[in-house]
Amino acid sequence: MSAESYTAAASVEEALEAMAAGARPIAGGTDLVVGARGGKAPLPDALVAIHRVSELRGIREQDGGLVLGALATHADIVASSTACERFTALADASAIVGSHATRNAGTIGGNVMNASPAMETGGPLICFDAVATLRSASGIRRVALADLFTGPGRTVAEPGELLTELALPAPKDGTGSCYARLEYRRQMEIAIVGATAVVTLDGGTVRDARIAITALAPTIHRVAEAEQALNGSDASDAAVHAAADAAAGASRPISDVRGSADYRRAMAAVLTRRAISTAITRARGGRFPIPASPALHGAVNGGAA
């Protein structure tokens, strides 16, 4: 594990210049450094550190929506009242990434560009119509999160492009959301199965449902069949079950050390159902703890809950 060169950029321009010359950006290092130590992939030859670039920091509200600087940490997102109240699924996800240390060091920009099919925040960002701003020395472009991921560890970003911010438009009134993850333990967990639900109610009727599944295919994606099962329905248990089964049906799980394909498919239905039910509860104004996952597994004992 060794990088040949390391520079710390003071501005976005400096970072982009270094990237144009072949450097890879590093912020919290929770994927790059851990991956290199674990033998997953060596560190890139040239690194440009962006953690001192102040314009990439922070979370701000914009027209009722949310703008996340690339350096916003998972802990920053959980501390944002706007995120917790109106983008609750994103808060659910941010609150359960790795450990306390991961959440304090790991950034949303790094999490997105690492493009893991098991990343927690991917489902919520896609369902909330997040748009990524990609800048390079030669220009700027905006890409919807749904179009950003092309495979495990792969995105549409060019080598010289830096993710600078993520913009989430204001959700419609009557929206509730939830991200639920299967958890074998209480901390240091990785998604074996995850599900996002963003549900907008109009009276008793589901006006808009967004459902995405995580760690169940090479990329995180929305499931149209599941959304159709819920849209226009009365949010009854039957509709929720139908949507959850549709999500499980659309999953393409693998068998590996973390679980068999059969188990994952069965859990896809369970977790999607729990995510939708909790999103509906929240859409109706009901309270449900953030993060939702420990409570959905029956949190009782000491520690995080």
Place this chain on the structure above:
Amino acid sequence: MATAEKPFIRQDGKDKVTGLGRYTADLDMTGMLQAKFRYSDHAHARITRIDTSKARALPGVFAVITHEDVPDVRYGPFVQDRRLFAKHKVRYEGELVAAVAALTDEIAQRAVELIEVDYEPLEIVSDVEAALQPGAPLLHEDWASYGASEDVVREGNDCSRSTILKGDPEKGMAEADIVVKERYVADMSHAVPIEPHAVVAQWQGDRVTIWSSTQVPFIARSGVATTLELPEAHVRIVVPHLGGGFGGKCEFHYEAQVAALARVAQRPVRLVFSRREEFLAPDHRREGQVLELETGVRRDGSIVARRGRLILDNGAYSADAPFFPQLAAMMAAGPYKIENVFVDASLAYTNTTPSGSVRAPTAPQACWALEQHMDSVAGQLGMDPVEFRRRNIVKNGDEGPTRQVFEDIGAAETLERAVELIGYGKELPEDEAIGVAVGWWPSFGIASGAYVKINGDGSATIITGAQECGTGAVMALPLLAAEILGMEPESFSLLYQDTDAGPFDSGASGSQTTFNNGRAVMAAANDVREQLLDLAAEQLEANRDDLELKDGAVSVKGSPTKSVTIPELAEAAHGSTLLLGRGADAVPEMPASDAAGCTGRLGMESFLAPTFITHAVRCKVDRETGVVRVLEVAAVHESGRVLNPIGANGQVEGGVVMGIGMATLEGSLLGEDARQLNPHLLDYKLQTASDSPPIHIGWVDSPTKPGAGGPKGSKGIGEPPCVPTPGAIANAIAQITGARVHELPMTPARVWEAMQR
């Protein structure tokens, strides 16, 4: 309160908590090189060619060694079946073929990759039952020619077989009203100390000093001396702070290979394992087991007979596992009155990482199977599982599986206290239940020594061969000496874990530090006490029998003004005969047993100062996902007399959490090529602090007779706390789901699959 029972701050505590503590990997020396190992490319293959020339030619490489560069010596504590480097064959994925020392880690890694090794792959044997089938490929074709202890019963891939026979099990089974037979399988797991293995070696002339992250410095010294053909006096092992071991750093590991590299390179050499290496090549992991258990009972709940067939996984080579079959057989009988017993236990060679003692070897797995089996039998009887245990658990005067007669034990009391502490029988939500399991564990009596010297100012130093692995057992030794010498524990310094300084001790293993070295330190302190009293009698011109030693001074009973302080005595002694105490207490005798019908007797035919444990665990199961949460644990131990409650409670808390990990998540999976599929902490899931439930601890005070146990009638406490936890959790799961999980660990997927059946 006796001194030994007072809370105290351990001497190494501040260093470890603040990060100032230096561990082996922190050592740095001028000119030091970095070591890397070349591991086998196959789990089972014949080596046809090794060419190190390209590696040697790489700039920055100072040494490349293979089997050709070290003496051709086979070693092993029970069976001498392995070499420092593979010669003709490789037998598991973590086997060493070569080692490199170079200027940097990166150069060493590149050099390792440049070593060319050609193989002829052989059929892989990774399943213990297949290994013992007639016609299975032999891992060690020359097994019969290996040196081995005479008592080890061996045959082909069965490296060590032990049987326990009591009464007439056939007849007993025939007389039973109900017979229950079950099969359980436990996967291999690991010790996972937070500090991976590290070794630094430096030669001065023909003598070598080796800093090592070992739990057993004297055994490591002996291993180096044997394999490099050196006198023990030429080998010094020093252990800086040790970052945990749990058995994974018992036995002799990589001290000799690093010393051999340093000799060739003529420079100090440092080896530091990665986490992945810590999984693949620790040379000491917890063995998998296949257990078939059969129990015959009468309608009244009394057990008539127990039969068992156990196959344990030895891995590719023998560390200390050859005594495991006999120990596991005792565990499969359990702390119960059973008139007729036959257990047949084998240790199978497989193409996997060698097994060895990991905290209470064999016991958590065997107890997990037996205690589930006990609940199954109770279920068949229609009897409450606690009541079933109550009717069969051993009491004073009862006989064990080899007719050892129990004295001064409190097994039944642990059961009663544990069910009381957890509130057994109380109303619970429908997705919760309480599971109970009982276990036992021996103490190990082994030779051990210590010195106590009084310094010129009246402070004192304990010099011991004992090893501190993090439990605090060595740190607590001053408490024992202070009480005898009427001094404060803070007045003592400790010199420990250095083989050139302290007398022999068998290390941080077998829960033996306080049990054996505690007695040695007390003997040394008593030796010094006699010297202090002799000197005081002279100084005070008093009759020695009229003197008492307390609060830092010797005074004449009834005349407190006639007194001399320890500092005054120390000053006087430094002008004449120094105050030096030596201690090496006799090893307690093994309790009598009748093992006439038993084979493979390797020291476990009776249990010295046995400790008894009951854990009662309240669990919750998420029925849709199979996720198990342990909500609350009551852990009651009979450990003789508890000497240091803070230390003892710490052992129970850590052991219970380790037991929860073994129960629910910790297990290694193997691919078809016999490689571990999850050799990293992301997919080998340990418990975190957030997973730890409240643990209610109880102690049943039941000291042994003098000379039959440890200091003041105490028993070993390091290992027992993880023994019954997995079984108790298993029983709670079965009660909640109605489905018994027959595989360990009981992962969410396995719990869920059991519910689908």
